[in-house]
Amino acid sequence: MRYSCGLFIVRRCNDFIMDNKKRKISIIVFAVLALAMLVGTIIVKSPGHHGSISVLMRDAVLHEVNKISLFGLIDVNPGLIAAFSVTGIFLVFALIVRIFVIPRFTIVPGKFQIVLETLVGYFDNLAKTNSPHRNKFLGAYVFTAGCYIAVSTLFELFGFQAITTHGESISLPAPLADINAAIMMGCLSYLVIMSGGFAENGFKGILKTLKDFSLPISMSFRIFGALLSGALVTELVYHYMALSYGLPVIVGVLFTLLHALIQAYVLTMLTSMFYGEVSEPAHEHE
């Protein structure tokens, strides 16, 4: 008994010493890496910003300066390239999932299957609860819109580079920070709502949708404003090197994550609610 107690204490001491050693090594590695990065930022010269912060911000809003050539056909905003890139990523991801994952789905789901089913189930349920009469197309639409908004907002975190028509390298922004993408999203959602009303109630449904004529504008500019403000704040933080340590973790990553989820939720929820309202059968409403 005494022997086993002694052995237990020795083992615990050894574990503690080993843990302490590992902790010390981790701290040293972390400190060395942080120092290396700091030295790197000082040694490597910044490419420098052309113009003042106000010019950069103006360009982030209006996209007057930085344009990217689309296959040499037309010059477009970086947001459009980002949008095509997001679609490309989705295409690859969806193909891989369709070919390798979905055929191996099991009755008792694995972790990844749970994630996919939860995602699809969430948007399907959102459509069913908000529009109980007509929801098949709505479910697919809010699923696409939700995934697009969330992933395209997170897309800016990766900082994929593109070359502008001036030959400068820029980081691709979130597609919806481009006013054109935001208008497309808002107006398309409005058209989807209108189509639901028309399919269920004919012209009466269209009139019901036209009653909320401010909806496309509010939805478009809500998304644009939210994502643009995030982009501007991040731009502002990264513009000054003194603010570039630690702060981007909160401003850049957490805010972007929140933006992605909140905006995806808001747009899909609003679309589902209005769709459900206008697609409600007239006789039932009476």
Add this chain to the structure above:
Amino acid sequence: MPLNINFQQIFLHLFNFVLLFAILYFLLYNPVKQFMSKREEYFKNLDDQAKEKLSDAEKVKAEYDSRLKAVETEINDERAKAHKELDNSLAIRKQQAEDEASKIISDAKATARREKEKMMKEAQGEIADMVATAAEKIISAGNTSDAFDQFLAAAQRGDNNE
């Protein structure tokens, strides 16, 4: 245009989104939803089967209960019948015993009567012999009138004894 809104780019964004919709719908949303529907159907079938089996079991149980009740009723009927039969049998046996007893008694009475008659006959024979013997003795003694009186007295006694 204010804010540099460009309709060409809006349509390009729209084209991109429609493309994305088609990709996600056909490659991700629809197959996953179909699988979920299939699984839902599978579990619904299981549930239906379980309910069906449960209802079958309840039916069987009800059937067995009714059978048990029928058997119990039958047992009670049989028991009542057996009791009745037993009562009948007892009554018959009692009747038979009574009949037998009365027969025995009547036989005994008949036997006793026969015995008595037989004994009487024997007694009468003995008496006649005794009378004859006595008459002979009296005659032989020469006292005929006395003997005749004695004979009458003896004959009278014999009648009284009967």
